[in-house]
Amino acid sequence: MILAAVMLLxxxxxPLWKIRLEAPQYPNGVNMYIWINQITGDTPSTLQxxxxxxxxxxxxxxxxxxxxxxxYFPFVIIGMVLLGIGIAFTKKRKLFVFWGVxxxxxxxxxxxxxxxxxxxxxxxxxxTAPIKIPGMVYQPPVFGSKMxxxxxxxxxxxxxxxxxxxxxxxxxxxxxxxxxxxxx
Amino acid sequence: xxxxxxxxIAFLFVVAFVFTACQSGSNKQSKGAFGDxxxxxxxxxxxxxxxxxxxxxxxxxSGQVSVYGLPSGRLxxxxxxxxxxxEKAYGFNEETKPMLNTSFGFIPWDDSHxxxxxxxxxxPDGRWLFINGNNTPRIAxxxxxxxxxxxxxxxxxSSGNHSSPFITENSEYLVAGTRFSxxxxxxxxxxxxxxxxxxxxxxxxxxxxDGEMSIAFQILVPGYDYDLAHSGKGKSHGWTFFTSxxxxxxxxxxxxxxxxxxxxxxxxxxxxxxxxxxxxxxFKTFPANYAHNTYSDATHSAKSEMLKExxxxxxxxxxxxxxxxxxxKSPHGVDVDPSGEYICGNGKLSSDITVHSxxxxxxxxxxxxxxxxxxxxxxxxxxxxxxxxxKSSGLGPLHTEFDGRGNAYTSFFISSEVVKWKLxxxxxxxxxxxxxxxxxxxxxxxDSKKPFGKYLVALNKITKDRYLxxxxxxCQAAQLFDISGDKMKLLLDFPTIGEPHYAQAIPxxxxxxxxxxxxxxxxxxHPYHISSEDEAKVTREGDNVHIYIxxxxxxxxxxxxxxxxxxxxxxxxxTNLEQDWDVPHGLGVMGAKNSEILVMPGQTETLxxxxxxxxxxxxxxxxxxxxxxxxxxxxxxxSPKDSKVPIKWSVGDFEE
Numbered sequence: 001m002i003l004a005a006v007m008l009l010x011x012x013x014x015p016l017w018k019i020r021l022e023a024p025q026y027p028n029g030v031n032m033y034i035w036i037n038q039i040t041g042d043t044p045s046t047l048q049x050x051x052x053x054x055x056x057x058x059x060x061x062x063x064x065x066x067x068x069x070x071x072y073f074p075f076v077i078i079g080m081v082l083l084g085i086g087i088a089f090t091k092k093r094k095l096f097v098f099w100g101v102x103x104x105x106x107x108x109x110x111x112x113x114x115x116x117x118x119x120x121x122x123x124x125x126x127x128t129a130p131i132k133i134p135g136m137v138y139q140p141p142v143f144g145s146k147m148x149x150x151x152x153x154x155x156x157x158x159x160x161x162x163x164x165x166x167x168x169x170x171x172x173x174x175x176x177x178x179x180x181x182x183x184x
Numbered sequence: 185x186x187x188x189x190x191x192x193i194a195f196l197f198v199v200a201f202v203f204t205a206c207q208s209g210s211n212k213q214s215k216g217a218f219g220d221x222x223x224x225x226x227x228x229x230x231x232x233x234x235x236x237x238x239x240x241x242x243x244x245x246s247g248q249v250s251v252y253g254l255p256s257g258r259l260x261x262x263x264x265x266x267x268x269x270x271e272k273a274y275g276f277n278e279e280t281k282p283m284l285n286t287s288f289g290f291i292p293w294d295d296s297h298x299x300x301x302x303x304x305x306x307x308p309d310g311r312w313l314f315i316n317g318n319n320t321p322r323i324a325x326x327x328x329x330x331x332x333x334x335x336x337x338x339x340x341x342s343s344g345n346h347s348s349p350f351i352t353e354n355s356e357y358l359v360a361g362t363r364f365s366x367x368x369x370x371x372x373x374x375x376x377x378x379x380x381x382x383x384x385x386x387x388x389x390x391x392x393x394d395g396e397m398s399i400a401f402q403i404l405v406p407g408y409d410y411d412l413a414h415s416g417k418g419k420s421h422g423w424t425f426f427t428s429x430x431x432x433x434x435x436x437x438x439x440x441x442x443x444x445x446x447x448x449x450x451x452x453x454x455x456x457x458x459x460x461x462x463x464x465x466x467f468k469t470f471p472a473n474y475a476h477n478t479y480s481d482a483t484h485s486a487k488s489e490m491l492k493e494x495x496x497x498x499x500x501x502x503x504x505x506x507x508x509x510x511x512x513k514s515p516h517g518v519d520v521d522p523s524g525e526y527i528c529g530n531g532k533l534s535s536d537i538t539v540h541s542x543x544x545x546x547x548x549x550x551x552x553x554x555x556x557x558x559x560x561x562x563x564x565x566x567x568x569x570x571x572x573x574x575k576s577s578g579l580g581p582l583h584t585e586f587d588g589r590g591n592a593y594t595s596f597f598i599s600s601e602v603v604k605w606k607l608x609x610x611x612x613x614x615x616x617x618x619x620x621x622x623x624x625x626x627x628x629x630x631d632s633k634k635p636f637g638k639y640l641v642a643l644n645k646i647t648k649d650r651y652l653x654x655x656x657x658x659c660q661a662a663q664l665f666d667i668s669g670d671k672m673k674l675l676l677d678f679p680t681i682g683e684p685h686y687a688q689a690i691p692x693x694x695x696x697x698x699x700x701x702x703x704x705x706x707x708x709x710h711p712y713h714i715s716s717e718d719e720a721k722v723t724r725e726g727d728n729v730h731i732y733i734x735x736x737x738x739x740x741x742x743x744x745x746x747x748x749x750x751x752x753x754x755x756x757x758x759t760n761l762e763q764d765w766d767v768p769h770g771l772g773v774m775g776a777k778n779s780e781i782l783v784m785p786g787q788t789e790t791l792x793x794x795x796x797x798x799x800x801x802x803x804x805x806x807x808x809x810x811x812x813x814x815x816x817x818x819x820x821x822x823s824p825k826d827s828k829v830p831i832k833w834s835v836g837d838f839e840e
Contacts, residue, residue: 043763044763045763045764048763048764049763049764052736052737052762052764056811056812130811130812130815131811
């Protein structure tokens, strides 16, 4: 159970999600990484370059400072780690389940939140944008790929999500191992 | 009568037949394939793939360096060095004007001859490329991280910097021998007083850790024409060899006057000895006046400094510093083989290549085997230093390079061919015609300790019928040969810019990963740079108007400027805020008397514009940067000199 809790710290070492934009002029793609606490790119200027491209279609600039989740999500995760460690010492099976369910709800909420931001960026377009195509929205997919004008946007979980999955697996394992101990 | 008539017709037929036979023969040869059907695939680099070598060609009278890929012969870039270039604003923007400063003031042109790659342990290392300016004696350094000229040093007491830069094996020194001897220091004398007043100077330019150049010392030598040079390597490291002609010391009609003696000299300079004399204080300090110009990637600007003296060594006072090796027939190129043992003198008026032995030279010096002495310089006995000659190999040998497998390749200008011969046995192994009149030839690393071999490039002065005609002025050209086998094989012809005087080539692997993609905006130290659009502004100081302007796809900030007056000096300090690869922005202003500017991402450049009449004048981005490039424009309102219109600027101000 402690392992399950500690795994969550991995979220501070690797991004959760990766959005890749592909176009002929970008042979190596343009990669944006979404962390629990920040948004980065392949180079320090990637975000600026994405914003330059996006301004033609009137998309709002992506400014990590304006996304409050990036500020409070880290505290939620640390809270979960501490809670998990605490629960581990209680050795109470029901609490393990409780923790696991919270983690899953948080994960689902996180993905929903991610979707909402994507929806907002994709739909909330400036009426004075240079390129306006009737009916076109630029919401990247949460999972999978989609053509957004000349760019193919590919959105997939990144290594950080693996820690989340590992955490859940360890949670279930600790539950089942304890189950065996408990039966004896 | 009839019989005679018949004979004449028959004769004409024979002549015509021989003529057509020759024609078709030469045509077949000039196509170069020799029936080898895979020649095309040897030079074919598929779209999107890279060439194996970078090749740096001097532009001769264009004053520039052009960069080609080998084996494709594709032109990659023209680097402005000694000549102004409106395309890149080199010599036109305020930042690079100091690069072309000399003791004569701003000189917008030179004649660039010999590119030379920096070396470590005798092998090209890909840090810098040096090149000489022949006309107003200078040496330039190009940084191979940015492919930009970053330093130019003027050479005092020199005139016609031809035997230059020819680096030493650990890039300790570059050399600069004077082609034209002149009075040193300069003075107003009768030209007939040549023998009495004219002197030559051989300069050694120290290359610092970061590539920075300074004149370490000059050697004052007899007033000959010092033509070419090469520094020793391996066992001959520590020596430099300079060819000379006009040892007759003629001041007129040199084609006759300088061609009378059977032998001229190769000057062998022991520069390690020179260092000892220098350290011992055995030099004279001569007053001088020469420019040292440096460009900084941090300020994106150049500065020019005038230096006032130079250390001079006099051979008479420094025994053992310099010797003369007699070499037949006005030797042109002097080339040292990869082992450092053989010194090849290419006697340009003869059919032979004379090769001296370094080991024999040291022995002769030890034995005092001298024939004569001139101004304190011993002339070594020819037989004592001569290793062998390549006999009747062609006519007019100019330059020799090596493949690292014991073979040498010499260009012959008069007989227009390349001859391959064997070091040590001096036998001719192969010969191929070149089209036409070859000067230098180049093998990648072919003048170094470890030639990369594989290809040979002939650098030809004359093309005549090789390409579609373009009026009286035709291109000069390069020809690529495969030298991996026993016989040289012609693979490709390609035209070049200006005169491809000499070239150097290096495996692309050594350079390409160091290539800078863009300048970091956070590192920009230009005094007029801005870091974001919020900092854009226009200020007035008397008649000087400074516009701190930025560019980013697809607009300038500011793009509306008012309050400029006739007679002002308007400085557009354009910072390109982009931080991505290959997104330059340009700026052109109507009526500007210099050029556009072309600004790389993260860089700041300045265009000076002097408005001449009231009105509204547009400026725009000159480099097709984006989908809305054509929208990337702005206006400057110019008011009469006595107007009261205040300075005002804006961008995106849609409402009144």
